[in-house]
Amino acid sequence: DSGVTQTPKHLITATGQRVTLRCSPRSGDLSVYWYQQSLDQGLQFLIQYYNGEERAKGNILERFSAQQFPDLHSELNLSSLELGDSALYFCASSVASGGLGSNEQYFGPGTRLTVT
Amino acid sequence: AQTVTQSQPEMSVQEAETVTLSCTYDTSESNYYLFWYKQPPSRQMILVIRQEAYKQQNATENRFSVNFQKAAKSFSLKISDSQLGDTAMYFCAFTGNQFYFGTGTSLTVIP
Numbered sequence: 001d002s003g004v005t006q007t008p009k010h011l012i013t014a015t016g017q018r019v020t021l022r023c024s025p026r027s028g029d030l031s032v033y034w035y036q037q038s039l040d041q042g043l044q045f046l047i048q049y050y051n052g053e054e055r056a057k058g059n060i061l062e063r064f065s066a067q068q069f070p071d072l073h074s075e076l077n078l079s080s081l082e083l084g085d086s087a088l089y090f091c092a093s094s095v096a097s098g099g100l101g102s103n104e105q106y107f108g109p110g111t112r113l114t115v116t
Numbered sequence: 117a118q119t120v121t122q123s124q125p126e127m128s129v130q131e132a133e134t135v136t137l138s139c140t141y142d143t144s145e146s147n148y149y150l151f152w153y154k155q156p157p158s159r160q161m162i163l164v165i166r167q168e169a170y171k172q173q174n175a176t177e178n179r180f181s182v183n184f185q186k187a188a189k190s191f192s193l194k195i196s197d198s199q200l201g202d203t204a205m206y207f208c209a210f211t212g213n214q215f216y217f218g219t220g221t222s223l224t225v226i227p
Binding site: 002 | 151166220
């Protein structure tokens with residue numbers, strides 16, 4: 001158990017809908033990262049937040065947005081969903097802010113999103 | 117552009133044998149970090165080992181060790197005394213201004 005929690009574990013929704021994925025980092029970690037892993041693919045970095053502020057942005061679509069709240073949990077919002085958005089979405093957390101790799105990231109169990 | 121390349125999509129090894137997974141990366145930065153993550157069938161991402169680029173000494177964690185060749189931008193993972201529980205996807209990762217992952221190597225340990 002990494003200490004990072006993600007809800008829900010599974011999500012099935014229809015095209016055009018909007019969903020929210022939730023992540024709680026490990027106790028003491030200030031950074032939260034979101035990744036997308038499509039079937040049999042590697043991980044695509046989406047976005048990073050540090051202590052409530054956006055710190056780095058990767059290959060995140062305009063239909064996707066995220067935020068980190070004062071209690072440090074984070075939410076990833078996916079809207080106007082398409083079939084191609086079906087994937088495993090991981091959240092990870094670490095102590096550090098910038099210098100992404102200065103501390104290792106601990107991953108949550110992921111949320112499996114299926115768009116039908 | 118910063119990239120991570122894993123040229124071996126699939127590998128297999130006999131139980132108790134040694135296997136080496138390859139990873140190369142491209143960057144213009146002088147200081148960075150490299151990681152190997154393991155993703156078993158449960159899909160949980162598990163950190164295996166970490167290497168800081170400014171350290172010449174290769175990192176070691178029990179049966180896992182790396183061969184870090186900074187000039188060649190190579191970062192291979194050696195698994196000694198392979199166990200059935202080592203069966204998983206292994207991802208090499210590099211940090212620059214973002215966290216970059218390779219496409220993974222699927223390792224199967226054969227009894």
